[in-house]
Amino acid sequence: QLQLQESGPGLVKPSETLSLTCTVSGGSISSTSYYWGWIRQPPGKGLEWIGSVYYSGTTYYNPSLKSRVTMSVDTPKNQFSLKLSSVTAADTAVYYCASSYLELRYLDYWGQGTLVTVSS
């Protein structure tokens, strides 16, 4: 069974870039069977799909965030990452990484989530 764990700074200053990494265990990041995604949840609010990345590097970004998002895969480290630029307080949220088996749309396994606060 896959396990995913997010890591990265819990505090980011406005206008800077948020950077998170998701470490995958129990499976290979280069598997052709999985898509790797990021979803966020502002405090007390609902879920928003930020985007996903395939092992090949193909990315699928939410158009609402596309201009600020970069996702990538690090095969040797069995990790994938999220970068969100020019952050504001509205980007304060719990960020989850998740996997989708065979198709992008499923979100089978989730990490525990990490809270990122945007504040000076």
Place this chain on the structure above:
Amino acid sequence: DVVMTQSPLSLPVTLGQPASISCRSSQSLVYSDGNTYLNWFHQRPGQSPRRLIYKVSNRDSGVPDRFSGSGSGTNFILKISRVEAEDVGVYYCMQGTQWPYTFGQGTKLEIK
């Protein structure tokens, strides 16, 4: 984007009683391959979401059979036949038919 609207937003239920959550989409969720990509997730307090049901009515492994999903087109329902204490938390529907995939605003189930 496809807007997912859930009701009710708050659902107080007595233990052992049934519960039902409605999810409506702003567009049909029938994909070009004929499938309807509507998932249900459950998020317990302080935990990450866990998928319960995919493609409208397919229960995930380990999900009790008191959970069932139904619906078609733009109207979907999640039913719990007999609520147990471990069912508290927030339930989200999610459409996987049209990118960007979107979630409902969530229904908070609590025990009366």
